Amino acid sequence: MKELNRKIEHLSDSVIRRMTRISMECGAINLSQGFPDFDPPKFIMDNLARVASEGPHQYSPTWGAYNYRAAVAKKVGTFMGIELDPDKNVIGTIGSTEAMMATMMAISNPGDKIVIFSPYFENYAAQSLFNSIEPIFVPLNPPAFTFDADRLEEAFKDPKTKAMLLCNPSNPSGRVFTKEELQTIADLAIKYDVIVITDEVYEHIIFEPHKHTYIASLPGMWERTICCSSLSKTYSITGWRLGYIVACEELMNRCKKIHDFLTVCAPSPLQEAIVAGLEAPMSYYKELQDHYTHMRDIFVGGLKDLGWKFTEPEGSYFMMVDISEFQKGMTDVEFCEKLAYKVGVAAVPGSSFFREDVNHLARFHFAKKDETLYEALERLSKIKDLM
Ligand SMILES: Cc1ncc(COP(=O)(O)O)c(C=O)c1O
Secondary structure (H helix, E strand, C coil): CCCCCHHHCCCCCCHHHHHHHHHHHHCCEECCCCCCCCCCCHHHHHHHHHHHHHCCCCCCCCCCCHHHHHHHHHHHHHHHCCCCCCCCCEEEECHHHHHHHHHHHHHCCCCCEEEEEECCCCHHHHHHHHCCCEEEEEECECCCCECCHHHHHHHHHCCCEEEEEEECCCCCCCCCCCHHHHHHHHHHHHHCCCEEEEECCCCCCECCCCCCCCHHHCCCCHHHEEEEEECCCCCCCHHHCCEEEECCHHHHHHHHHHHHHHHCCCCHHHHHHHHHHHCCCHHHHHHHHHHHHHHHHHHHHHHHHHCCEECCCCECCEEEEECHHHHCCCCHHHHHHHHHHHHCEECEEHHHCCCCCCCCEEEEECCCCHHHHHHHHHHHCCHHHHC
């Protein structure tokens, strides 16, 4: 056989999804891959039932059904404070995953570079590789996960730097960047003519007193930001695979060319069904935030009571926990496998998110029912006896 794609020769499978497989194998509580164990809101499921009998069941227009794009434009525009045209500024995608892939393909040429904070969501390195874009990793230093502005400027200065990929709120660190931090990034993007691609899938999972700022809304940024986001987390529908790209017309026209041939369209019955969610009143997002604050309080409070060390999450449903006290010479990967098999709780080894040599952290998520979180804490309380 002739040589197959050599770019992916050394690409390993996703560690996050591997931990889910291990978790299923040994019956552990899965706090590794981030998805809820509770249902989407009933009004959304009722709308899905209606769509099942009424349709649509065939392809939607490539850019997304008009209803869907109009609802995204209204909802996202309200939160961003920018008036969005459903025809010019929105396309519906198969999750944020496709949105990011289509965006990277749309803007890059082989050899371009992209600035990514480390730790980072593992898809980013793979997607850069597929597009022959070289990542420049800039550390977010634990435990506070803040960045050094001079180091960031060095990365922007590279003439090959085409874009920065910004995950805010951040997976896995749980950071929500302040307006001042975002202004620093925006100033550099403008100074060095760099595009910012955002991954804002946790935009509505923010813990007081932190606030989410859309970098696209800062002066001079709308023209150079491609916003990728998802409905997976906001409406608890990770399996529906719905997301979107929002951008100015010029950048969007590029993304459209890729999306058209990459996927044809996102699932049309699900686009129709989620319009009910996108049209939900503002109180929906407040209740979502309250619900996640409640889950965060249970899990963070429980770990505090157990005396574990960790960085308090400011947003998203992830947190980085310091496991050094329990490692006894194990790598973080060995620790997480043992934790799943012996203690019955699955987490993700921190090293899979870092480009730097960091081996003393594990990522846990807390998008779970109260009883699941209490059971996980009960199991974790026995760690010293079981490992
Ligand atoms: C930071 C981040 N981006 C993107 C995704 C994937 O989103 P989607 O389900 O919309 O593809 C995830 C899922 O966990 C995520 O954590």
